[in-house]
Amino acid sequence: MSKFGMMKQTMAQIERFRLIQIGLYTLLGIVLYASMYSNVKPEELDLRLLSISPQTVYSPITIEDKESTDEKRKEAQQAVKDVYTLKTEYAQNRVDLVASIFNAIMEVNEEFEQSEVTDQDVEQVIQAKRELLSDKLPADIQKSLSSKTINQLLQSTQQELSIAKDAVVTGVHHVMKDRITVSEVENKKEQIKNQLIYTNVNNELKESMYEIAHFSIIPNVIYDPKKTAENRQEAVERIDPVRIKQGQIIVEESQLITAEIYRQLQLVGLLNDEASVQPFVGLLLLIMIMIGFIMYYFKDFNTKSSQTLLLYVIVFTITMILMKILSLFQEMELSEIGFLMPVAAGGLLIRILINERIAIISSVVFAICGSIIFNGEMTTSINVHVGTYFLLGSIAGILFLSKQHRRSRILQAGLFVSLVNVGIILAMQLIKNSQLSTVELSYYGIMAISSGIIAAILTIGLLPFFESGFGILSTMKLIELSSPNHPLLRKILTETPGTYHHSVMVANLSESACETIGANGLLARVAAYYHDIGKTKRPQYFIENQMNISNPHDKLSPEVSKNIIIAHAIDGANILRKHKLPKEIIDVAEQHHGTTLLKYFYYKAVEGTEEKVDEKDYRYPGPKPQTKEAAVICIADSVEAAVRSMTNPTPEKIEGLVRSIIKDRLQDEQLNECDLTLKELELIAKSLCETLNGIFHSRIEYPEMKKEKVKA
Known part of the structure; x- marks a missing residue:
């Protein structure tokens, strides 16, 4: 096939892969929408104006009652009185005016007296x-002054005018210093008249004084529109918006639906003749966001993404169906039935079958969906209590399960979820300050414990079906492959007994080391049994099988020898593929040597020729170990072979050799592509040393053995 044809085929495969993914995500969206559709559908009520309500109606939302708010604000605005400002300068102005009138009269009289x-x-x-x-x-x-008043003033003496001036000025100042409104002006004029009546002047002049005083008394407070507007605005702002709160009773059962109640029912959307599409649009938007998160977390899957996604959709659908079926019991007035939902089963299954990250994000999605599905007895669209309960319980089970997938661990996780569920329910009741009876607490406790136990049972029961149906390497499958009666293991035993013994030793070392760091010990053991299956093709070329025969490599060139040795990894992977063994075991057969150097034949080639020998030609093709199990087997394989070649292994020598091999693998960058940490490498080293010391421990020499040695 041409390069262009291969590229075209690859593009077609990618396109098909994308279509499958789009179809699965669409199916997931349909499942979510169908499961929550009825829970967001607005309730239809047959309520008429001036009729009797057949039921108690609660507000489904919190909304501002703008009409009531505007009415309250108008009332507050009208209650604010007009603001009048006292003009203190008015008193001085009127006093100066009075003084100016009298001064002008007195000046005229004085000037006229001086004339001839x-x-x-x-x-x-x-x-x-x-x-x-x-x-x-x-x-x-x-x-403004009458002619009579002016004439009287012009006829008065200077002394009389001075007395009158002082009296009027004093009176005007005394009256004008207080607040005088328009309505109070006449009273103030009468008040100043009463003050001037006792002035020691003739009656005619007093009348003139009265008129000047009356003319001088004016209102000294004026309307302040700016301050009035500010006060009214402050009064309006102090009025909080009138809200109809979510869960608030709008009309009680058997109550008359008045015009005001009818308006409130219409305001919260309970009387809309046309069905509102807003809840459905909101649900669709929420589902799109949740699926977006799931798509983001699935982007790391490449080779088996479609199969993994299909598995995820099935587990997710089963969980949602269980959730929906259980929610139907809400109509039977079973209080808080959501607490019985074994939602942790979905999280545990996804954790075991896929990975922890997707399991946690799925727990968040389950919690959101559950809070909507189990809102039957709530006045709100979302049941926060159930959502919190689902989220924390599911995550608790996922974190407890950790890296170990044993059936007993799943049951322990279920019991732990039960304990966490009880704690969550107790915490929520204490936060609400609820006064619950012992019977109610027992009812909630039984549901919480049952939820965790049922989740564990469902996980254990469904796990084998998913493992077998999707070709997932299960514990039962590993146990089956570890049987000595398996055809390939019998082939290794009969054709390469030395390799079989070596594989069993590597299996013992690997299993112990993997369990120490939390990896899959059983997988490591079974993979170690098969990792050297390729040696069965040319058994005599490997030293552990060279019993009572000469080493054939002594007669071969280094290049031929290295080809034979390197081929056993490739041959082993091909044999395992032919017999359809799980991919995890095939990967170990390919990766257990990584890209390490065949030092013996490389140095032999360097010494045997003067030409430059490329080191890459004497390295295994790889790939390097990709998983913790493959990396541990890589180390254990070298360690077992090296310790077996030691003449007198001691704990000190064994430890030095183990650490030297691990150091060599690190420096050769063979562990760069797996996620082993330095701490885990230290635990692996200790585990290997302990196992090897148990195998090669010192034996007590009995007297008979000593005599035989002396004779020898």
């Missing part, structure tokens, strides 16, 4: 004085 005109009669004198006064007193003030 003496033969005029009274009227002519007054007329002459008024002409002089017109230059000293504005015309508008003269018009």
Whole structure:
């Protein structure tokens, strides 16, 4: 096939892969939407104005009652009185005005007395004085005072005018210093008249004084529109919006639906003739966001993504179906039936079959869905209590399960979930400050414990079906492959007994080391049994099988020898594929030597020729170990072979050899592609040393054995 044809085929496979993924995500969205559709559908009520309500109606939402709010704010605005500001300068202005009037009159009289005109009669004198006064007193003030008053002042003596001036100025100042509104002006004028009545002047002058005083008294408070507006705005802002709160009773059973109640029912959307699409749009948006998170967490899967995604969709669908079926019992008035839901089963299955990250995000999705599905007895659309209960319980089981997948561990996780569930329910009741009876607490406790136990039972029961149906390497499958009666193990035993013994030793070392670091010990043991299956093709070329025969490599060139040795990893993987063994075991057969160097034949080749020998030609093709189990087998394989070649192994020598091999693997970058930590490598080293010391422990020499040695 041409390069272009291969590229076209690859693109077609990618396109098919994407279509499958889109189809599975669409199916997941349909499952979510179908399971929550009825829970977000608005309740339909047949309520009419001035009719009797057949039931108690609660508000499904919190919403502002703008009409009531506006009404309250108008009332508050109208309750604010107009603001009037006292003008203190008005008192001084009117006092100065009074003084100016009297001063002008007194100046006119004084100037006229100094003139030489003496033969005029009274009227002519007054007329002459008024002409002089017109230059000293504005015309508008003269018009405000009667002619009689002006004439009387012009006829009075300077002493009388001085007394009158002082009295009027004092009276005006005394009255004007207080607040005077428009309605109070007449009273204040009467008040100043009462003060001036006792002035020691003739009655005619008193009348003039009264008129000037009355003219001087004016309102000294004026309407302040700006301050009034500010006060009214503050009063409006102090009024909080009137809200109809979620869960608030709008109309009770058998209560008359008044116009106000009917308006509130309409406001919260309970009387809409046309079905609202908002809840369904909101649900669709929520589902899209949740699926977006799931897609993000699935992006790391590549080779088996479609199969893994299909497995995920099935587990997710089963969990949602169980959730929906259990929610139907809410109609039977079973209080808080959601606490019985074994939602942790979904999280545990996803944790075991896929990985921890996707299990945790799925727990969040289950919690959100559960809070909507189990809202039957709630006045809100979301049951926060059930959502919290689902989330924490499911995550507790996932974290407890950790790296170990044994059946007993699953049961322990279920019991731990039960304990956490009880704690969550107790915490929520204490937060709500609820007064629950012993019977109610027992009821909740039984549901919480049952939820965890049922989750563990469901996980253990469904796990084998998923493992066999999707070709997942299960514990039962590993036990089956570890049987000595398996055809491939019998082939190793009969054709390469030395390799079989070596494989059993590596299996013992690997299993112990893997369990120490929390890896799958059983997988490591079974994979170690098969890791050297490729040696059965040319058994005599491997030293553990060279009993009573010469080493054939002595007669071969280093290049041929290295090809034979390197081929056993590739041959082993091909044999395992042919017999359809699980991929995890095939990977170990390919990776257990990584890209390590065949040092013996490399140095032999370097010594045997003067030409430059490329080190890459004497390295295994790899790949390097990709998992913890493969890395442990890689180390244990070298350690077992090296310790077996030691003449007198001691604990000190064994430990030095183990650490030297691990150090060599690190420096050769053979462990770069697996997720082993330095701490785990230290635990592996200790485990290998303990196991090897148990195998090669010192034996007590009995007297008979000593005599035989002496004779020898």
